[in-house]
Amino acid sequence: MNAKNIILPMLIATALSGAVWAAGGGAIVKSDPSKHFDAKGKMPSKYTVDLQNALRKSLPFEDERDFEEAKKGFIAAPDYKQIMAEAGHVAWDIGSYDWLLDGKDFDSIHPSLQRQAILNMSYGLYEVIPGIYQVRGYDLANITFIKSDTGWIVFDPLTAKETAAAALKFINEKLGERPVVAVVYSHSHADHFGGVRGVADEEDVKSGKVKIIAPSGFMDHAVSENVYAGNAMNRRMFMQYGVLLPRGPFGHVDQSIGKNTAAGNLGLIPPNVIIKDDIEELTVDGVKMVFQNTPGTEAPSEMNTYFPDLKAFWAAENITGTIHNIYTLRGALVRDALEWSKQINHALYLFGQEAEVMFASHSWPRWGNDRVQEVMRSQRDTYANLNNGVLHLANQGVTINQIHNVYEVPQSLQQQWSARSYHGSVEHNSRAVVNRYLGYWDGNPTTLIPLSPEDSAGLYVEMMGGAKPIIVKGKMLYDEGKYRHAQEILNKLVYAEPDNLEAKNLLADVFEQIGYQQESPSVRNSFLAAAYELRNGIPSGASPKSSGPDMIKAMTTELWLDFLGIRLDSKKADGKSFKINLVTPDNNEEFVVELSNGTLTNIMGYQAKDADLTISINRTDLEQTMMGAVSFDEQIKSGKAKLKGDKKPYDELKSMLVHFDLGFEILPGTGAKDLTPEENPFQQEELGDTSGG
Ligand SMILES: [Zn+2]
Numbered sequence: 198m199n200a201k202n203i204i205l206p207m208l209i210a211t212a213l214s215g216a217v218w219a220a221g222g223g224a225i226v227k228s229d230p231s232k233h234f235d236a237k238g239k240m241p242s243k244y245t246v247d248l249q250n251a252l253r254k255s256l257p258f259e260d261e262r263d264f265e266e267a268k269k270g271f272i273a274a275p276d277y278k279q280i281m282a283e284a285g286h287v288a289w290d291i292g293s294y295d296w297l298l299d300g301k302d303f304d305s306i307h308p309s310l311q312r313q314a315i316l317n318m319s320y321g322l323y324e325v326i327p328g329i330y331q332v333r334g335y336d337l338a339n340i341t342f343i344k345s346d347t348g349w350i351v352f353d354p355l356t357a358k359e360t361a362a363a364a365l366k367f368i369n370e371k372l373g374e375r376p377v378v379a380v381v382y383s384h385s386h387a388d389h390f391g392g393v394r395g396v397a398d399e400e401d402v403k404s405g406k407v408k409i410i411a412p413s414g415f416m417d418h419a420v421s422e423n424v425y426a427g428n429a430m431n432r433r434m435f436m437q438y439g440v441l442l443p444r445g446p447f448g449h450v451d452q453s454i455g456k457n458t459a460a461g462n463l464g465l466i467p468p469n470v471i472i473k474d475d476i477e478e479l480t481v482d483g484v485k486m487v488f489q490n491t492p493g494t495e496a497p498s499e500m501n502t503y504f505p506d507l508k509a510f511w512a513a514e515n516i517t518g519t520i521h522n523i524y525t526l527r528g529a530l531v532r533d534a535l536e537w538s539k540q541i542n543h544a545l546y547l548f549g550q551e552a553e554v555m556f557a558s559h560s561w562p563r564w565g566n567d568r569v570q571e572v573m574r575s576q577r578d579t580y581a582n583l584n585n586g587v588l589h590l591a592n593q594g595v596t597i598n599q600i601h602n603v604y605e606v607p608q609s610l611q612q613q614w615s616a617r618s619y620h621g622s623v624e625h626n627s628r629a630v631v632n633r634y635l636g637y638w639d640g641n642p643t644t645l646i647p648l649s650p651e652d653s654a655g656l657y658v659e660m661m662g663g664a665k666p667i668i669v670k671g672k673m674l675y676d677e678g679k680y681r682h683a684q685e686i687l688n689k690l691v692y693a694e695p696d697n698l699e700a701k702n703l704l705a706d707v708f709e710q711i712g713y714q715q716e717s718p719s720v721r722n723s724f725l726a727a728a729y730e731l732r733n734g735i736p737s738g739a740s741p742k743s744s745g746p747d748m749i750k751a752m753t754t755e756l757w758l759d760f761l762g763i764r765l766d767s768k769k770a771d772g773k774s775f776k777i778n779l780v781t782p783d784n785n786e787e788f789v790v791e792l793s794n795g796t797l798t799n800i801m802g803y804q805a806k807d808a809d810l811t812i813s814i815n816r817t818d819l820e821q822t823m824m825g826a827v828s829f830d831e832q833i834k835s836g837k838a839k840l841k842g843d844k845k846p847y848d849e850l851k852s853m854l855v856h857f858d859l860g861f862e863i864l865p866g867t868g869a870k871d872l873t874p875e876e877n878p879f880q881q882e883e884l885g886d887t888s889g890g
């Protein structure tokens with residue numbers, strides 16, 4: 198299977214709920230770990246090797262408790278490493294990372310990241326304590342099974358139906374067949390609910406036979422986070438998740454909260470039990486659970502759970518084996534580090550005083566109250582220090598363009614593995630805190646309305662004496678290991694001369710060394726992906742075509758209309774105006790959609806008396822159009838959409854909507870193109886064996 202065939206289902210799966218959460222990454226392409234996958238790729242330089250060697254000495258590698266905890270309670274691993282998707286491709290392949298287990302130190306990987314990447318290789322069924330089990334290494338997240346009186350309560354059913362079903366089958370084989378009586382969604386990110394159809398039947402949820410329990414605000418946030426800027430987020434996923442990078446020491450290594458995301462069937466069954474109070478107790482099939490809503494932390498809708506009879510604390514995704522993203526590089530609203538810290542503190546005082554085990558939706562559990570409290574404190578303090586330390590500096594004049602070079606995590610935290618920043622780097626998280634409180638402007642008018650990079654670059658290049666001296670100096674800086682200096686000037690040249698291959702290749706070499714040196718896989722992937730794109734571009738045809746029906750059902754009509762407003766070509770619309778009444782009788786909703794001043798707006802709950810056109814269509818039919826399965830013209834033809842009044846506004850609107858394409862360029866020349874086999878590394882080294890599962 199070629200790259201397109203594997204990238205496509207991943208992006209389709211993530212199209213709406215996008216990325217986010219996790220998403221997408223890593224075409225399942227095996228590469229020889231001793232060789233660079235790209236003919237233009239470079240080995241780690243002397244400076245990179247020296248840095249990695251110094252890190253091997255300065256980081257607390259003698260503390261091996263994480264490895265003991267990651268192995269503890271192991272019951273069995275399955276006899277397969279791949280899980281197939283219903284669509285026929287490989288949805289999951291933990292074996293594509295087996296080269297990490299050869300006991301070799303790779304100089305192209307930050308030693309701390311390599312350590313985390315090995316910890317995330319846990320694969321199979323584990324006992325947390327008698328009655329609580331996890332299947333790990335089947336997807337980006339863990340799936341957790343709580344033994345209830347008559348069955349299983351499943352916490353967080355992974356991203357894909359296929360991987361969740363495989364995990365349920367495996368635990369039933371090993372521990373005896375039990376029915377799923379309840380599912381808990383810990384939060385609104387798709388790696389925690391997308392596989393629900395692999396463990397539960399929607400009819401059983403509707404009848405109440407199976408409970409699906411979710412935190413307050415879950416349905417509002419499950420989809421909405423990723424609609425308005427969805428296409429841009431999907432494109433940026435190529436960076437954060439290294440979607441095009443083959444798996445290997447020079448490419449994709451890990452995703453910090455797990456290896457990668459499964460590329461299977463993503464679904465969503467709406468919950469039938471919502472936890473509304475800050476703290477709420479519920480007993481399900483004999484299992485007593487205390488829920489703690491933690492909105493505004495890792496997700497806008499999230500909750501921890503305590504099992505008082507078992508002295509077991511479920512930390513959702515609030516406490517895992519990494520410091521998380523305050524700012525997610527694929528693009529998202531900036532999160533609140535202080536609130537996050539406070540919610541961990543609340544859990545520490547509510548449950549952490551007596552908890553004997555802490556387990557979560559990613560990473561491995563921690564046993565013993567001392568250890569539970571140690572990890573809770575290290576993460577509480579890291580988020581609080583990030584917030585307070587950054588604002589401490591900002592209040593003394595350090596700006597968003599300096600903070601990442603100034604703010605330092607306290608030494609005491611730097612020496613604790615549970616406080617290391619794999620998912621969110623210290624650099625991009627510290628900039629995020631400034632952005633949250635002060636925004637992107639540093640107070641210098643030069644940066645307030647700056648020229649666009651492509652407009653300023655020519656002036657710099659001219660004043661620096663043209664391309665030649667920049668290349669000479671760029672090479673010199675590269676040879677001295679001054680990579681961030683080199684990127685500063687080479688970036689200008691690439692923008693001024695997008696066709697200058699020497700400049701692009703040299704900038705790619707610079708990005709690559711910076712990438713090798715990063716502890717955070719999100720940052721590493723972004724640099725390595727940019728190097729890849731400068732050298733090769735991205736293949737065309739990787740555009741998501743449609744979104745799954747469950748995700749569309751979860752999208753409100755208002756949100757969809759808002760998105761039409763974003764798709765509107767305002768220049769074409771300027772000077773035109775109309776009012777359309779939209780009615781969806783089966784759910785009793787009505788809207789006025791107005792075009793005026795080149796802008797499309799909508800309001801729910803109103804009808805305009807002087808509307809030019811009234812459109813009536815059942816919401817269930819409209820969903821077919823929302824997911825791209827049936828065009829609106831066809832809905833009219835089949836009589837499912839009824840138009841009353843002047844049809845002209847409908848035709849006008851249709852002609853003014855733009856389809857977003859994923860293949861836009863980020864750096865000059867990195868837009869989608871049809872690659873020849875020679876240009877496309879996927880064509881040469883692909884995973885031949887698609888059996889298993
Ligand atoms: Zn997650």
